[in-house]
Amino acid sequence: MQTSLEDKYAHQIIPFAWPKGYSSDGVHAGLREDRNDMGWIFSEVPAQAAGTYTTNQFQAAPTKLTKNTINQDHKLQAVIMNSANANSCTGKQGDEDALTSQKLVADKLNIDANLVGVASTGIIGEMLPMDIIKKGISELKLTDNKEVTTAILTTDKHAKTISVQLDIDGTPVTISGFCKGSGMIHPKMATMLGFVVTDAKVQDGLLQEMLSKEVDTTFNQITVDGDTSTNDMVVTMANGLANNAEITKSSSDYSNFVEAFHAVLAELAKDIASDGEGATKLVEVNVKNAANHDDAQKVSKAIVGSNLVKSAIFGEDPNWGRIVAAIGQTDAKVDIDHTSIWLNKLPLVENSHGAGFDEAEMKNALSSNKITILVDLNSGSSEGQAWGCDLTYNYVRINASYSS
Amino acid sequence: MQTSLEDKYAHQIIPFAWPKGYSSDGVHAGLREDRNDMGWIFSEVPAQAAGTYTTNQFQAAPTKLTKNTINQDHKLQAVIMNSANANSCTGKQGDEDALTSQKLVADKLNIDANLVGVASTGIIGEMLPMDIIKKGISELKLTDNKEVTTAILTTDKHAKTISVQLDIDGTPVTISGFCKGSGMIHPKMATMLGFVVTDAKVQDGLLQEMLSKEVDTTFNQITVDGDTSTNDMVVTMANGLANNAEITKSSSDYSNFVEAFHAVLAELAKDIASDGEGATKLVEVNVKNAANHDDAQKVSKAIVGSNLVKSAIFGEDPNWGRIVAAIGQTDAKVDIDHTSIWLNKLPLVENSHGAGFDEAEMKNALSSNKITILVDLNSGSSEGQAWGCDLTYNYVRINASYSS
DSSP, X not given: OOOOTTTTOSEEEESSOOOTTEEEEEEOOSSSSSSOOEEEEXXXXXXXXXXEEOOOSSOOHHHHHHHHHHHHHSEEEEEEEEOSBOXXXXXXXXXHHHHHHHHHHHHHHTSOGGGEEEEEBSBSSOOOOHHHHHHHHHHOOOBSOOTHHHHTOSSOSSOEEXXXXXXXXXXXXXXXXXXXXXXXXOOSSSOSSEEEEEOOOBOTTHHHHHHHHHHHTTGGGBOSSSOOOSSOEEEEEEOOTTOOOOBOTTSTTHHHHHHHHHHHHHHHHHHHHHTSTTOSOEEEEEEEEEXXXXXXXXXXXXXXXXXXXXXXXXXXXOOTHHHHHHHHTSOSOOOTTSOEEEETXXXXXXXXXXXXXXXXXXXXXXXXXXXXXXXXXXXXXXXXXXXXXXXXXXXXXXXXXXXX | OOOOTTTTOSEEEESSOOOTTEEEEEEOOSSSSSXXXXXXXXXXXXXXXXXXXXXXXXXXXXHHHHHHHHHHHSEEEEEXXXXXXXXXXXXXXXXXXXXXXXXXXXXXXXXXXXXXXXXXXXBSSOOOXXXXXXXXXXXXXXXXOOTHHHHTOSSOSSOEEEEEEEEETTEEEEEEEEEOOSSSOOXXXXXXXXXXXXXXXXXTTHHHHHHHHHHHTTGGGBOSSSOOOSSOEEEEEEOXXXXXXXXXXXXXXXXXXXXXXXXXXXXHHHHHHHTSTTOSOEEEEXXXXXXXXXXXXXXXXXXXXXXXXHHXXXXXXXXXXXXXXXHHHSOSOOOXXXXXXEETTEEEEETTXXXXXXXXXXXXXXXXXXXXXXXXXOSOSEEEEEEEEOOOHHHHHHHTSSOO
């Protein structure tokens, strides 16, 4: 019996909610003029924690601190966050400021400083105004509100959140994620501030393994502008308060949990791509029949990363030569005479030639706000996926005047 | 005694002219509405020839043909060129059309087909209209005019030409180059159609070695949009009609000739960068104190390739965090606490911190139409250079509506 697409998934998306034992808050401390700019999340009990971090050599102070903190014991109980200032390229003073924030939060929550993560996003190279940071921390409360999801935004147009629920051995478990994206998005390990919290009980050490693996096919497969930030970080916490049978690699529900976890990361990643700076369209590229998974990932990311492809999609122009050129720039194995491409299911390129499509039909497909490109490399049986957005006047406008 | 900067060079730039024995022409054959679209160059005698070609896996038919032709004997006597149609992704018919063009030119000039190069640029994926190509070839004459330099342009705003002259052992020798650039410019071996012709007598085999080496630090160090074309090609011809003492690696004038040859390639490359699609500013990045030459090349190219840096320069915004982020994205050795950056000679970053520059002075520097960024990596003693342009509304406008 065939299962429908929906039946395939053991999890379901629910309205955004905190899993058991998590509370949170967001406030306007004064780093920005009139929007939330500081927030935190807190777990009643120490949670297993995992993180992936930017590979940019100039790693920001909070990113380094959170990495070191998680690596000690893979435990976190709280994360403090701010937007408007990245605390990056701020030298020793920046390191001290991140440490001070960590300690202030630990004191206020009466927990060990080694259980506090610190995350910042915003302009690079300016010192954190610590009086404002202190004021913000003093104002944060433990509530059920979702204000933290807006407190981390910069040029994002909307908060990016998702909650999924699934049963682990009969016990309901929730995984909730939120993130910010928008510009300087071309993650090499993780993107600019993503957080995933769950009440699932997960075997010690397994969370990091899962995160590192799933980030590769989700956050690491999006690009807005090819620029990798100094502050990229995805942090995940699992506090076990759902009281499910512990998830191990041999549990029967292991693959269901990984699938749900993947779905949370993938939805957040896609949301970042579609809300890329100035974007009007989400672009999804699926590659099939690649020689191996790496090739499929590489080709899909090259296409969503091409300025020419991105400009053509903004202009709703079926200029497929640019897609072919982007494929050919990679070192992936390509059958150069038998590569085919579909755009929103319409044949665009057949065996490396124009597919002789109907211009009006194609124009109509291109007018959609979601463009799905499927590439058949005819070189194997592997698949890969990547997400990006179009390149618009607004991207240039936004980035021609960010710091001043 | 100190020599002045001018005295350092054994060559001088002269008004654009063909070296001895070369003739040329350009015509409006009808591939485009009202501008020159076909042209050729011809040498009275077979010339030593060398080429570098795109590394894009989808190599266009004329690019493959010219590569094969040059590789047979490293000799050319003529090159036929067209714009408006790249003859790329055109399958067997495209290969046949390139061969037909080669043969028609050989017949008309009464030379061997193996002495004719073919170069095309323009839209990918459309068949060459051979009736127009035939008409164009039939109309081309052997003249002293420079029409071929405009016949190869696409979205370029102006023809890119340069001639330098130098003495080889007392005999004047001329090197003249022309090219087209504008978009899909991120050469991996060579850029979209560059031609350098000289009347110098050069030892057999030496021209290819020189070209391959000098292209690496000139054409391969420019980027407009990070996209590598399917048609990139630089071809150079040396017909020996200057009657100089043959240039060999051991001639006393060898380094002078290489320097002049490098200058021609570098000037053309810079001209492509400053005339990048939509560009308002030329951006030159110089990297010093790198661990090795590769690192210096990589870092300089990463900076000119960053959309965020390019947008900031368009907006005349001294957002140096983006330059730092671009440097950190590379795997080059970087002293992350002691990296310094200057913009048009004003200190911008000192030891990885903001240099505390005067905003008004910096704004004034940024208003220039040439932005020179100097980066000190404090990791060695090697240097490198790259060129690019700003990212503007017009880049998006031009590329949102190219094919339609």
